[in-house]
Every structure is written in structure tokens, then in C-alpha cells.
Amino acid sequence: MxxxxxxxxxxxxxxxxxxxxxxxxxxxxxxxxxxxxxxxxxxxxxxxxxxxxxxxxxxxxxxxxxxxxxxGHKLFEIGSKYAQRTDLSGEFQLAAQKMIDELNESVFLTIRNGEMALYIAEKQSTHPVRFVSHLGMQLPLHATAMGKVLLSGMSDDEIGKLYPDGLLGKLTDTTITDFAELMRQIRQIRVDGIGFSAGESVHGIRCVAAPIFGAQGQISSSLGISMPESRWEPEIWERISRAVVQGAKEMSTKLSYIP
Missing domain, CATH: 1.10.10.10 (Winged helix-like DNA-binding domain superfamily/Winged helix DNA-binding domain)
Structure with missing residues (x-):
């Protein structure tokens, strides 16, 4: 030749x-x-x-x-490394730092990879006891607040195709395994604009998350704060919820999303 x-x-x-x-x-x-x-x-x-x-x-x-x-995972690993140099990552760092300064709880950014929530950025609290992830870590969408928020951006038909047999894997005693309950929570997230999880993927860890929208109005990623049950109190939880919603809203606006 x-x-x-x-x-x-x-x-x-x-x-x-x-x-x-x-x-x-x-x-x-x-x-x-x-x-x-x-x-x-x-x-x-x-x-x-x-x-x-x-x-x-x-x-x-x-x-x-x-x-x-x-x-496969390799593309998303490359994408997560690239995301660290994009506006999304830059805006995350700014928003996360504000939340760390106010609440001192760990902040995370995820995108969807099939049935998994892929962690692409994080900012850790200074508490010795905290939930620690790593870039490229993946957890099932149905077992995380951030994952359920990502699912809320999909249509019911798309979600049904993601779980054609209606079976949901169990990670802990509180993981959602009933598809109907998952759909109920997803529909509530669409109304409230916020999602929650309580020890569903990791024992003793609570998380609250909100959607980040792209310019076309689609949910591009989710912003979340995770904290140990030992520090959970209703008043702190309310502050965290407000901060996550506000942080996601600010990031969406800066990424050209117009409600």
C-alpha cells in the first residue's frame, strides 16, 4: 500500500x-x-x-x-478533565466557595452517564468528618439526590427506557427500590426544583441537590451539598437547601440560561 x-x-x-x-x-x-x-x-x-x-x-x-x-467511562473521564477548564467548572468553583464559606459542608457537581451520576467537580468542607468523593466517581442515579435531579430533566418515557424492568439496585437499607416511588419523587423535584436523599447511597450521609440548566433550558448538571447525619438539624438543612437552589440558579444564569 x-x-x-x-x-x-x-x-x-x-x-x-x-x-x-x-x-x-x-x-x-x-x-x-x-x-x-x-x-x-x-x-x-x-x-x-x-x-x-x-x-x-x-x-x-x-x-x-x-x-x-x-x-463508556473513558469518554466521561476525558470530559470531566475538560470540564475543569470550562466555564461550568469555573462557575462551580465560585458558587461552591460561597457555600463553603457560609455552611462549611462539601459541595459537588455531577452529570449523567447512562444510569449513573458522574462526579466531575467538588469542593470539600474543613470538617474532619465529611463525605469524600473523587473526580470520575459514579453512583446510581436513583440512589442520590443529584442523580434524581438529573433524572427529573428526562421525560417519563426516557426514564422508563433507562429502567425497562423497573428494577432498582439497592446500596443501603434506605435506597429506593420501588420504581413508582422513584417516579413520585422525580415528579416532585420537577415541581419544587430541589431533590433530597438520606443515606440512600452511603450510610449516614444526607444530600440536597438542585438542577443547573443549559442555554436551551435542559438540565445539564446538578449541584449538591452532602453532610453527615451527625450534623443534621432542621434549621441547618433549610439553610443548605436555600443555598443549593440559589447556587444552581446563579450558575444557570451565568451559563446563559434564561428562565
Whole structure:
């Protein structure tokens, strides 16, 4: 093969990889090999090789049978690192610092990754006892206040497709495992603009969260404060709730969202 032929083949492969990413970004449901080949007008053999390479590198994830695929953790790790240099991260740091100064409780920023809430930024309190996450950590959407807020930005049909069998994993004794109860809380979040969790993903940790809206009015991320049960008091909880809602509102406005 001539050098120019190799360059053309390389570029074509790169285009196909980008086409795959763009297709997955547009689709909410996992995609199988046949669908992908048809959608991208790509030979199944070529698509299979690319999918296996992306799977091996963590850019895609598959079901247990290896028949359907969706975007993988590697893309979101890259995205979270990039987010640290974007306006979203910058605005988070400003908002979080104000909340730390007022409340001295840990503040977090999450986005949705499939059925998981992906932590992309944090600012820790100075208390020796606190909830500590790490960038790239993921927790089930249904088991976290921030995750439930992210779910509230989806339609009921989209949420149903996310949990087609209605089964919700249990992390603690207080994790929501009833799909109907999850939907009840999500509908309440849509009304109130705020979500809560009490030891549902980590024993002894309460969290309150509010949505951050993008320019088009969609929920792009969620802002939350977590605190140990040992410091929980109604008056403090009310202050935290007000601060989270206000912080999310300010971030949304600065990110060009107009109610």
C-alpha cells in the first residue's frame, strides 16, 4: 500500500470512529452491531473491529452478552478533565466557595452517564468528618439526590427506557427500590426544583441537590451539598437547601440560561 493510501485509510477510520461517537451521543438506548452498521452504512466486519477496539480502550461499554453497546467511562473521564477548564467548572468553583464559606459542608457537581451520576467537580468542607468523593466517581442515579435531579430533566418515557424492568439496585437499607416511588419523587423535584436523599447511597450521609440548566433550558448538571447525619438539624438543612437552589440558579444564569 502506498503512503497516500495508508493516510486515506487512517483518515477514513478516524471518521468512522467519530461517526460512532456522534451516533451514540444522539441515541439514548444501547445500540447493537446490526443497527450501527445500518445507521452508518458501514460493513459489519469493519464496525465490529472498531467496536472491539473502542470497547478494549474503555470508550464503549457492552452488556453482559457483548451484543449491545453504549458510551463508556473513558469518554466521561476525558470530559470531566475538560470540564475543569470550562466555564461550568469555573462557575462551580465560585458558587461552591460561597457555600463553603457560609455552611462549611462539601459541595459537588455531577452529570449523567447512562444510569449513573458522574462526579466531575467538588469542593470539600474543613470538617474532619465529611463525605469524600473523587473526580470520575459514579453512583446510581436513583440512589442520590443529584442523580434524581438529573433524572427529573428526562421525560417519563426516557426514564422508563433507562429502567425497562423497573428494577432498582439497592446500596443501603434506605435506597429506593420501588420504581413508582422513584417516579413520585422525580415528579416532585420537577415541581419544587430541589431533590433530597438520606443515606440512600452511603450510610449516614444526607444530600440536597438542585438542577443547573443549559442555554436551551435542559438540565445539564446538578449541584449538591452532602453532610453527615451527625450534623443534621432542621434549621441547618433549610439553610443548605436555600443555598443549593440559589447556587444552581446563579450558575444557570451565568451559563446563559434564561428562565
Amino acid at each position: 502506498k503512503e497516500t493510501d495508508k493516510q486515506v485509510a487512517t483518515v477514513k477510520s478516524a471518521d468512522r470512529v467519530l461517526d460512532i461517537f456522534e451516533l451514540f451521543a444522539e441515541r439514548h438506548d444501547p445500540i447493537n452491531l446490526t443497527e450501527l452498521s445500518r445507521e452508518l452504512d458501514m460493513p459489519a466486519s469493519s464496525a465490529h473491529k472498531l467496536l472491539q477496539n473502542l470497547l478494549a480502550r474503555g470508550y464503549l461499554e457492552s452488556d453482559k452478552q457483548g451484543k449491545t453497546f453504549r458510551l
